[in-house]
Every structure is written in C-alpha cells, then in structure tokens.
Amino acid sequence: MPVSGDIKAVDASQPGDSQVQVYAVAPRDGATPNEVVDGFLESMTSDDSDFRTTRKYLTKEASRRWKPSAETSVLAKAPNRSDRPVHDHDRTTTEVTYTLTGEQVATVDAQNAYQPLVPTDFSRTLHLVREKTPDGKEWRIDSVPDGLVLGQSDFKRLYRSVNKYYFATGRSDAEATLVADPVYLRNRTDPSTGMDTVTQAVRSLLRGPTDWLRPAVASRFPKGTDLRKGVVSLTPDDRNVLKVPLDKNADGTGQRVCRMMASQVLFTLRDLTSARVEQVELQRSDGSPLCVLDADQAEAYAPDGSSGGPDSQYFVDAKGRVERIPGSTRGSGEPEPVAGPFGDGALKVSAVGVARDEQSAAALSQHNESLYVASIAADGELPVPALTSKAADPEDRLTAPSWDGRGDLWVADRDPDDSRLLRLPHGTDKPQEVTVPSLGGSRIAGLRLSSDGVRIALLLTKDGHTTLKIGRIERLGPQDDAEVSVVDLRQAAPQFADVTAVSWSGRSRLVVVGKEQGGVQQVRYVQADGSTPSSGVLPGVNQVLAIAAADDEQLPLMADTFGDGIVKLLPGDNWQTVLKEGSALVYPG
Template sequence: MIALLGCGVMLLSACSSMPVTGDVRPVGGGSQPGDSQVQVYAVAPRDDATPNEIVDGFLESMTSDDSNFRTTRKYLTRRAAKTWKPSAFTTVLAKAPNRSDRPLNDRDPGVTELAYTLTGEKVATVDGQSAYQPLAPTEYHETLHLVRETGPGGKEWRIDNVPDGLLLGQSDFRRLYRSVDKYYFAAGRTTEHSTLVADPVYLRSRTDPVTGMDTVTQAVRSLLAGPTSWLRPVVRSRFPTGTTLKQGVTSLGLDDRNVLRIPLGKKADGVGQRSCRMMASQVLYTLRDLTSARIEQVQLLRSDGSQLCVLEADQAEEFAPDGSSSGPDSQYFIDAKGHVERIPGSTRGTGTPEPVAGPFGSGPQMGEVGVARDEQSAAAVTHNRTFLYVSSIVSDGELPRPLVTSRAKKQNDRLSAPSWDARGDLWVADRDPRGPRLLRVPGGTGKPREVAVPSLAEGRIEALRLSADGVRIALLVTEDGGRRLKIGRIERHGTGEEQQLSVVDLRQAAPQLTDVTAMSWSGRSRLAVVGREEGGVQQVRYVQADGSSPASGILPGLNEVSSIAAADDEQLPLMAATRNDGIVKLSPGDNWQTVVEDGTSLVYPG
C-alpha cells in the first residue's frame, strides 16, 4: 500500500516476502492509533502473486482509502468482486487479524483450491447504520477460500468466498473512523418543549470509499436516514420519512460567510417553517464539531434550489440538547457534618463553598444528594440510606416527610444516590435483596412509581444517573462478581399520572472494565467512569454512550476515587471525591487540584 503522510511517501507493499515458519502471523494494521492524517492507497496484486500475498494484500487493502474498494476487489474472483458488500458492517479486532501461515490444504502441488484461517480477538462491530456495538473480547475465527481463476496473465489465485463487511484492527479503525453525534428530538415532548438527543455513530474520517462523500456530507446523509435502531423507539426526526440529499451531492461546505446550504430531495419540499427550523437545528448540532469553522447559518433548500428555511446559529439554542442554552454549572456535595453545600457556578470549581438554604443545609445528617436541574430543590438520602427526602435549597423550611423508605436490613442494601431527569422527575434505586426496585418520583413530589427493567434478571442496580435529555439512564449493575456500567433506553407508555415507564435494551458501556465504582454523564454522549480492567489498577477514563472508548480517554492518575461528577458542558471541570485528598477537580489542560479537603457525594445538578 502507499501511505501519504504529508511530507513523505511510504511504500507498504502487500507483496513482500513471507515467513516460512510459524503457525499464524499478524496482517496489516501498521498505522498508529488516531493518526487521522495518514491517507492510504491500496496496491493491486502483482502477476503470479502467491496465495499468501493474495490474502495479505486483501486484508491490507481493506485499511485503505481506495475508491469503492476497486483495488481491493482485484484480490477477489470476478463473481465475488461483484457481490462483496464492504459497507454492510465492520468487525473490529483488538489487533490486526492473524492468518494461518500455511493454507489448510496445500500438500498437493497441483491443488486448485486453498483455505486460510483468520483469527483474532473481536472487541466491537459497527453495523450498516454505522452504530458501534462493544463486545466483551471474544474469539474471532473465519475462513478465506481461494481458487485459481483464469485472468489476463493465465491462472491466478483469487479469493472466491469472502464475508461481507470490513475486518479491521483497532488502531486502523481509530485512524479511519470518527465518532459523530447525530441529533433527534425526544419523543413524547411538545414542540414547544422539544429537546435534542445525541445518537452516536462512526463515520469515515475523510472521504467514504463507497459513497464518495466527505465526512460532513456523510453525517447529513446518516442524519436523514434516521436514528439508529437502539435509539429509534424514543426519538423522532423532523425530516419527513424518506428525505434524502439532492441526487449527486457528495460534498457540503461553508461559504465565505460560514453559511451551510443543504440541497434536499422532493420529500422535504412541502415542510412548514417551524418543522423546517427544527430540521435545520438537527443539522446544526450534528455538524458543529465537524466543520473547521463555526457554522453561522444553515439554509435548507428545496429540490428546485429555492430556499426552504433559514436558521441562525443563535436561534438553535431553543433546541439545545441539554434543554437550555447554558446548563447548570454549580457543584454540590455533603460536608463533614452531613449537610449539603454548594460551590457557586461560574467559578470553575474555585468558589467558596456555602451551605444551601433549607433543612439540607443545617438539618439532619445526609449521606447522598441529587440536585434538580433548575437548582431550586434537591433530593437527599439519609446517612444510613434508609430515607429519601426532597426539599427546597433556596428557601428555609422544615424537613418534609420522606418520599421513599427502604426496609433493607443492611445499609449497603438500601437507597442509592438520587438523580433527576430533564423533565423534573426524580429517580432512585432501592437495593433491598428481598425486593429491589427502580423508582421514579414524578415532579420530585408525586407518589413514587416503580420502573420496570425487564432485561435485568440477575443483576442489582447499585447506582444510577439520568442523561440530560431524559431518554437514557446509566446504571451500575452488580453481576458476575463485579460492577458493570450499562446504558438503558427509557420508554414511556400512556400519559399523565398513569404513564408507565420501563428501562429496556440494556447494553454494556465499558466492557473492558470488570469493576466500575463510579460514573457520571459528561456532555451529551459521553460518560466519565471510574473502574478497573481485569488485574489492573483503578482508572478514571471517558467512554462514549455507545460503549466505544477514545484512544485518549484515560485521564491522569487519581487514587481512591469514591464518586465523580461531570457537567453537560464539557468545558466545566471534572470533579471527584476521593478518600485521601477530599474533593478535587480537573480542568481541561490542567492537573488535578484540591478544592475541598473534606467532602463526599459530589454532584452537578441532574
């Protein structure tokens, strides 16, 4: 292959000499993780290429930027080249695949068919919707079948039986693809109170070999195609079903005024202005991290080129994914006396802590706290985890009656820390082994209602955090001897006080961590997590909501972390409560710094 690295050219030939001993060897995947500037071009098989060279060249060429994989298909028979579908899905291995050093049936010198085994450790898949699915490492085993096909130079070895999709090592996957958040509106909300929800997918970092589209255009195309299957039941797109880009559009860019024009097909021609502006806001938030300059305006165009609607960047804040143009930025914690204190917002965690108003600031000793997103009220669990109270934190008053009481005999089997969703509902888990429950308190004041978790047959919820959009929940679940991080989708059935909720389709969010002890949503599609890999030490790291882990996700070392708090605004500091250093913060580009020497249960609102 030929790799262009900006200031030089490197030749990576798939036709180099092969070792003659050993059982398996790694193939391809020589790229450095995250090296997105490397552009790789495939090299066609040479005349009289050996079977080893054909297999290696094919696997190498799958890591290239070859247009429609034309060169890659030259390693296949004519029939296989026509039927192979590289965009069907992608299998991600921990490292580049290993192939058997010798074919399975090469003893006969006159053989006309050969088979090679490919092996590795499968860690993820990316489906046809570009949705990432992490996997606990499992064995990968596949066979490539070769035959001798008549070509221009006579009989040539070619692969005639190949699985659809791409097979990539993790380093090449990170080089070739990037995580992109598409945005859709939460279902069941009125148009006036609509909020956007992130739907992460993985797209090619540069031009997609199959479609010929740049990353921005790929993102718009994926947005128009609709949400991924996992998120689809709880979100809605304002684009009419079947809406596409105008035929032939492969590149979208900003003009000299940072205006982005999106030519649409006929399906969108009759959309009204309100719906069109909501469509434009989906585009704006989806592309905000993909363009080199800030998008100042989005214009959606009809199929005849006339203007459908215009949305200024500032107007899109009405639909901000966190439900407001600027999310809450104060931090709250339990001090040494068991009272709730607040570190004022806009201080980046450096303000002087002050007790909140009301009974939580001066009353009975509390052990865990959760603050509503409007910062007017809070929920607190008593030190012994038996009772859950809700009270104002901006005005004085008496401690009300408890909303939830746990009957568990042991303290660690009682109530979890509470969390608030974007609708103002309060959530808490009762971990009583005799009857574990996930509870929701409508409006933070209503009668607690149990939330079904059908897929949680054996495990027990230890902790929970609601996403800012209110349609996803992060759960720490005890199972198989450790704590696992899982993300569930919140589905709602019915309306009003009789509305029934359930958390469904739980999926692993950090399968590489065998024991997770703390987590917090960080932004709209990411979580800060504290946990350990098998046999490893405690780490603080970021993981995406789809379970993928960025190469730079591990944060500077911090020991004995008991809780962690992150904000919707990723520019606000990451906060942590530790057993030895008190409450500390990590601002972007800085090191951990002590904020309060004695405090626990640190949270941002939510």
C-alpha cells in the same frame, strides 16, 4: 539511524495521522495466494473509494456479492492469517483456504453503530481459486464474509465518532429536546464522490436513528428525505453557512418543522468542520430556500439546555448539610449552605441529587434510609419522606438520587428482598416502579440519568462484581401517566471488571472509575456507545469513591476521594484539592 539498543517488534498496523491518505494497491500479475490475502487485508485499511481496488482481489462473482458496509469487525490487533494454507485437494493447487484469526473487541453494524465486546476469539475463512483473466489464470478470493476486518489502531485512524441528533419522543414541540445518537463514520477526503465526512454525516442523519435508539427518538425530516439528486458534496461557504439541498420529499415542510430539521443538522455538524457551521439553509428540490437557522437559535433544542446557567457544584459537608460552590467560579468559589432544610441542619444528609434547574433537590437521610425532596432556593420546613427503604443494612438501602432532563427524579432501592428502580414524576409525585426486564439477576448499585432523559447509566452488581450498562428509557401512554421501562441494556465499559462510579459528561459521554482484571483503579472517558476515545484515560487519582461531571465539558471534573477529600480536574491540568472535608459532590442532574 539508531546503532544500539534493544530490538522491538512493531505492529504493522500503527496509529497514524488521520490526514494522511493511504492508497490501495491492486494485485500484481502472478501474485501468490499469500500476496492476494495480504493485499486484500491491507487494502481494507486504505482510502479506496467504494473499495474499488479491494474488489480486484476478488473473483468477479465474489466482488458482485461482497458487501463491505454490512459489518466491521474490530480486532485488538490486525488479523493474523494461517501461515500454511489448507489445500482442498492434495494433488492440485486450484483451490486454497486461509483462516483469519484474532481477538475481537468490537463490532460496527451496517448503521455504523458501535458495540463493544468482551474480548472474544475471532475466526473467518477466505477461499481462493485460480480465475481466468485476460493475462492468464490468477489467484483470486471467491468466498469472503461480508464486512471488513480491521485492527483497533487502523479503526481509530480510519473512523471517527459522530453524534447524530434526533428529538426525544413523547414531548411537545415547546419542550423538544435533541438526543445524541453516536455512530462511526469513515474518514474520507474525496468531496467529488460525496464521501467527505460532512456529506456522510448528513446522509447518515437523513437515514434516521440507529436501531437501539429508534424507539425513543424521532426525526423531523419527512420519511424518505434525501439529498437532491446530483448533490455529491456539502461544504460551508466563507460565511460558515451550509446549504443543504433536499429532494422533493421535504418540499412541503412548514417553517417550524423545518427549523427543527435544521437544528438536527447544526448539532450533528458542530464538531466536524474546522470552520464551525454558524448557519444552515435547507433548500427545496428546486433550489429555493426552505428555511434558515443559525447556531444561536438552535440552542433552544439543546440536550443540556435545561439548566439555563453555569452549573454549580453541590456537596455534603462534615455536619451532613448540603453546600453549594457557585458555578461561575469553576470549582474555586467559597462554599455556602443551600437554602431550606438541607442547608439549615434539619436533616443530616448522606447523598444529594440537584434538579437541573437548581431550584430543588433530593437528599438521602444519614443512613440512606429515607428520600426527601425540598427546595434549595427558598427556606422551608423538612417535608415528610417521599420514599423509605426497609433494608436492614445501609448499603442495601437507597442509591444516590438522579434527575433527568424532564424534571423527573430517579432512585433505586437496593433492598435484597424488594429491589426496585423508582421514578418520581416531576420530583414530587408518588414513586412509580420502573421495570427493567433485562437485569438478568443483577442488582442496581447506582444510577445516573442523561440530560435528554432517554438513557440511564446503571451500575449493576452480580457475583461480587459491579459493571456499567446503558439502558434506553421507553415511555408508553399519555405523557402525564406514562408506563416507563428501561430496556435493551448494553455493555458500556467491558474493559473494566469492576466499576466504582460513573457520571454523564456532556451529551453522549460518560466518565467512569473502575479497574481492569487484576489492574489498578483508572478514571477514563467512555462514549455512550461503549467506545473509548483515544484521549480517554485521565490522570490518576487515589481511591476515588464518587465522580461528578457537568453537561458543559469545560467545567472541572470533580471526584470524592478517600483521604484527600474532594478534588477537581480542569482541562489540561492536574488534580487539585478543593475541600479536605466534604463528600458526595454532584453537579445538577
């Protein structure tokens, strides 16, 4: 026991070990209104299956109506309740009203989809009455909003981020690519009730994609497919094989579609179990095997499978040439000029974007005026510009280009008189304007495409501030002549008042450089849904101008800095200088 030192206030809701099980406690006989409200809030943070104990704080009618899964309000800290309850009748104590307050930072909807919020005031009321029970009259809550109210630390202890996987629409089965759909599932440890995390993840996968992603993806599971009746738990066997018994809706599925269904399960469970699932066997309603797929076979549908080898790093040297650091060296190899006009000095380059197959690249001329596309695997002449900006200021011209997983090239023209988002199909076709209906007066300052080609990260400037938003890419019409738009922009890093740079890092994660209001520059990971992992903050590095991450999370994070040149960060290490001279480093994409 400490016998000296300062006294510090401790938040009652502290981050804890996710493996520790917390039991809810039912209200005691004769509990006061304060005890009922406090007990109700505390029981929300327990491992109470279906909130059976939590409902004991409610009247019978309120318990029947209350829907805890409707929404979860995430507050910066555990909710405060009004110290003095408001009595509805001055002369009686048969009704009492409490107010719950706090600062809300996020919400999780009924589909378990997370949405970050700019911190905003939160207020909810609870109404209590004295209800008749076999032991006499007891205080119980008779009016309660649907959903849960949790402090951020409890939320992080109780929930975990899980990527469900669905197939991008508008592509043939031969080109089928899985897309990560992040949700938050409550950590459960009770397989007897089917509430263990593996079972929850599979059930969530079968229910289909979240509303935000739904227009751009599809599940290969037949509509209405569920686990076979009576199945309460899914557990890999000692050979890491997971058997998934399905109901009769899936009985007639063919082998090709069944294998695609199994790949959805494999990728969804990849990070969930301590013993990795190496094989999935989907079963018919009678228990007979429908199909079997192992992890290696599922790689054909991987979201980041377009490269086919270890990603190299590419940068612009002091002479304006594009150079390559071989991918097998993890950023430590000797740079070499790429083949073609971008490496032989025919064009002084300011920024480059390399196709995911590493056969071609797009580069901007020295003052961001023109965009060129050429091979970096074979010698050739400098082609005519694919696009030219008419803006007078170089800072108002073209952004650094980015390639999606479909082989299309994206760039934005920041010209104040003609600001546009443009896509070059196959990287070489005529530029097509992409509509972004929800820009709201903002101007695109930078962009990065996800490897699945379904999402785009946009740096948007308005009123002197640059923020990060994620948009969904929708394609209407034939695959070769689709009308493309970016819709439903949503905040991805609301904690940052200004964002400097962004890069995709893996299937559903970004690395972001930015500043909080009045703060210093930070480098941190952010999930595609805007949530921040507990280990999201990275070691500090001075004056980052650009950031680059690979789809393979084991490859180093690279940063272009002012003064220190290009630096890299390997997992578990500190930043190290790679090149004193060089800029605009990128990975393929």
